[in-house]
Amino acid sequence: MTNTIFQKGKLLLFSDFFKSSLLVSSAKLISSISNLVFMIYSVNILARNENGYFQYYLGYLPIVLAIAEFGLPTSLVKYLAPEIENISEIGNFLNASLIIKFLSFLVLCILGIGIVNIYHQDNLIIFILILGGTITSFLTFFESIFVAFQEYKQLVLWIPLGNLFKLLVLHFSNFYFSYPLGYLDILTIYSITPIFILFLFFFL
Numbered sequence: 001m002t003n004t005i006f007q008k009g010k011l012l013l014f015s016d017f018f019k020s021s022l023l024v025s026s027a028k029l030i031s032s033i034s035n036l037v038f039m040i041y042s043v044n045i046l047a048r049n050e051n052g053y054f055q056y057y058l059g060y061l062p063i064v065l066a067i068a069e070f071g072l073p074t075s076l077v078k079y080l081a082p083e084i085e086n087i088s089e090i091g092n093f094l095n096a097s098l099i100i101k102f103l104s105f106l107v108l109c110i111l112g113i114g115i116v117n118i119y120h121q122d123n124l125i126i127f128i129l130i131l132g133g134t135i136t137s138f139l140t141f142f143e144s145i146f147v148a149f150q151e152y153k154q155l156v157l158w159i160p161l162g163n164l165f166k167l168l169v170l171h172f173s174n175f176y177f178s179y180p181l182g183y184l185d186i187l188t189i190y191s192i193t194p195i196f197i198l199f200l201f202f203f204l
Contacts, residue, residue, distance in 0.1 A: 132191020
């Protein structure tokens with residue numbers, strides 16, 4: 001019995017499932033480290049009060065992202081994976097997903113207008129957060145498509161791409177801008193710059 005368990009464990013260890021899990025975990029680790037380095041870099045660039053503003057507004061981004069995603073990544077994997085051989089059903093699911101994403105964007109815009117008018121928040125910052133949450137939701141949306149089609153090699157490239165690109169843009173902006181970066185500049189870099197990598201999905 002021990003030998004059987006050992007053999008099964010050995011087979012699992014060298015299986016494609018284990019290799020894929022290891023690669024995806026490594027990609028997520030790289031993504032998390034890149035995000036951490038971005039935050040540390042930002043702290044060193046910004047003055048204390050500027051960093052406080054940055055962290056304050058950044059705290060709203062997960063809320064915006066939750067509304068923008070609308071539960072689509074999990075649902076898409078659940079319903080799309082069994083239909084990967086059925087092209088018409090794939091089209092139906094993706095069309096429905098894009099309609100849901102458009103509706104969630106409208107909800108965010110309405111909420112944003114309400115927050116600007118009721119709480120007198122800066123409309124530019126609200127716009128950046130709404131656009132940033134929507135862009136990030138497309139990153140997770142595309143990620144779920146890779147998972148549904150079991151394209152793990154492409155997924156490994158895709159997962160860290162957003163945070164690595166943010167870090168790269170921050171680094172070059174800090175060195176080559178003619179003026180010091182403020183919290184609004186870094187919030188914009190963090191929220192909006194991933195839009196430039198979305199088109200890479202269609203190449204991967």
